[in-house]
Amino acid sequence: MDFVFYLISAFAVGGALAAVLLKNLVHAALALTIAFFGLALLFLRLDAQFAGFAQILVYVGAVAILVVFAILLTKGSEVPKEGVFSKSWFAGLAISAGVFAVLAWAVLQAAPSLPNETAAPAVTVNDIGNALMSRYVLPLEIIAVLLTAALLGAVIVAMHEKAGPKQSAGAPGPSLLGTGERRNS
Amino acid sequence: MTPLAPYLIVAALIFAIGLAGALTRRNAIMVLIGIELMLNAANLNLIAFWRYSPHPELLSGMMFAIFSIAVAAAEAAVGLGLVISIYRHAKTTDVEEMNRMKG
Amino acid sequence: MTERLDQIFVVLKHWLLGYLPESWQTPVGVVISVVCIIGLYPALFAITTVLERKGVGRMQNRLGPNRVGPYGILQPMADGIKSLTKEDIVPTSADAVVHFLAPVILVVTVFMGFAVLPMGRNMVLVDMDAGLLFYFAMGASTELSVFMAGWSSRNKYSLLGAMRAVAQMISYEVALLLSSVVIVMMTGSLSLVKIVEAQNHYSYGFPHWFIFTPWGLAAFIMYAIAGTAETNRSPFDLPEGESELVAGYHTEYSGFKFALFFLGEYVAMFSISGLGSTLFLGGWMAPFSGLQFIPSWIWFFGKLFVSMCVFIWLRGTLPRLRQDQLMNFAWKFVLPMCLLNLFVAGLWRFMGEGWLRWLVCSAILILAYVSLGREGMRRQKFGPRSYRYAE
16 A cells, blocks of 8 residues: 555564563664654654654654663663563553554544545745744743753752762763773773 | 554554553663653654644644654653662662662 | 856756656656765765875874875775775674664765755755754764764773763754754745855855854854864864774774774765855855856865865864863853854844944854853862762
C-alpha cells in the first residue's frame, strides 16, 4: 500500500524495541536515537517539517546526549549481573500488552469514521512563527519559564554541594572528565 | 497517501513499547527512556491528528506537539538530574533497591 | 555572456536532463546534484590539507610537505593512498558495530548540511522552508557520532576526548543557534535562499550584508567563535589535544575510518564557513555592485576559501584553551553577548531609520563587550583543586 510509510514505521518501532530490550545501556540509548529519528521522519511524512526538524534537534541533539552522559556518570555502561529486567516483569509486560490491545481496538473500531485523505496543509514556518507570537504567546512564555526553572532545578539537583569539598588526587580537569577517567582506569 | 489509522496504530505500538520498558527495566535511566518513548508516541498522535484535521491552518495539534517537545526536554533534564542525585546518595540506579523513604 | 557563465552549472544540468524521459528527470536531477556535492567537497578537502600544511609550516618557520609533486601539491594523493592501503585495526575489546558506524554517521550528517546551502544563484539542492533548522538538526546529530566513536573504542583517551568534544559542542551549539537567530529575526525566514536574497541590494555600490550592522557584526563574531569550537578547530581543539589525549576520540581509528574522520572534520569546516558566509556575508553575492559580472558561485567559493585561510591562520597563531577557560568563555561571555544581541536586534528593528539606532546599538554592544570581557579577564585566585564525582 504505502511502502515508505511501512519502512519508516518499521525503523521507528524497531528502534524503540531495541531501546527497551538491549542489555547494554549505551546501546539502548543509541537505539533510542534511531527511534527518535524514525519518528522525526514520520513527522516529515505528515508534512510537519518544523516539528520534524525540531524533534531531531531536541531529541537526537540534546536528550540523547543527556541520557548518554547520565549513563556514563552512573556507571551504567556495565551490564549488571542480576539481569536488566525487574522481578515483576511479567506484570509490566501484561499491562503494556493490555494497553496496546485497548488502544489498537479503539483505533480499529474508529477506523471507518476516521478521515482517509486530506489535501496537504499549506502551512509555512512563517505561519508557525506568527501563531507562536499571537495566539500561542502565553503558552510560549510559560514554556520559557518552565524551561528556565527546569534548567536551574536540574543543576541544583545534580550539583549537590558537600559541606567540605572532597579532596582527591586525580588528573587535572573538571569534574565531568575526572569521572570519565576514574571510570575507565 | 496513508490514512490516519496506521499512524495511530504505530503510535499505540511505540507507546506500549515505552510503557513496557518503563515498567519492566530495573535501571532508572531505562525507565526514563521508556517515558521518553511514550511522550514521543503521543507527539506522533498529535501531529497525525493535526494533519488530518479539518482545519490544519489553525495549527492547534502542531503547536501542542512543539510545546510537548519543549516540555519533554525539561522533563529529561530534571529526570536525569534526579537519577544522578539518587545515584550519588544510594550508589545505585536500580529502581527495585530504591525502596526506602529514609535515606 | 555573464548571465550564461553565472548559470553554467544549472544550464548544464538541465541540458543533461533534457535527454531523459519526463518521469526520470526529478530523481536523476537530485542524484546529479548530490554526486556533485559529494565529489566537490572532498576535492576541496584535498586542496585544503596541502594549503594548511604549507601555511602552518610557513608560520612555524619550516617548509611543509615538498616531496610529492611540484612544491608538494600532490601530497593529498600520497596521503589518500596511504590511508586506503593501511590495515584497518579494530581493537579487540571495542564495540565493533558502533565503532564502524561512528565515522559513517559523522560523514553522512556532515554532508547532509550542504543540502540547504545555496552555492550560487539558483544553485541549491532543496530550498527548504525550514532550511536553517534542518542545517542545525543535522549539525546536532554529529555530536552523537563523536560520542559513539569515543565510547566504542574502549580507550580512556578516546572516551575523555569524546566527552570533552560533546560537552564543548553542546555548549557552543547554543551560541551558534542564538547568533543565527538574529538573522532569522531580521529576515523573517528560515530559508537560506531567502536570507541571501534579503541581502541582495546595493547602495552606492556597497552591499547590504548583515555584517555591516552593529548586531550583524556582533553576531558574526560570536558565530565565528562558536563555529570554530563546533568544528573542534584550534584554539578549541582540546578534544583531540595531542599532547594530553593522543588523538582524542579517533585515537583507535586507523586506515580508511581515520580518513573518514579527517574528511568529516574538514567538510564540517566548509559547511560552517558556507553557512556563515550565507548568513552574514551575502552568500554568493559580489562585494561591490561593479563586480557582479563575476559568476555567483566564484564568490561563494571565494568566501569559503578566505574563511578556510582564517581557520588555518588561527591554528597557526593561537594556543589551545584549557577546559575550564573553554566552558567559562562559552557560558559567561559568548552566551550573554548572544542574548544581548537578540535584544539589540529587536531595538534596531523598532527604532526606525536614522543615525540614532547606529549609535545606540553600537554603544550597548561595545559597553557589554568591554564589561563582560573585563569580568572574564580578571585574574582568578585558584585555591586547592577539588574534584566532584557523581558517586
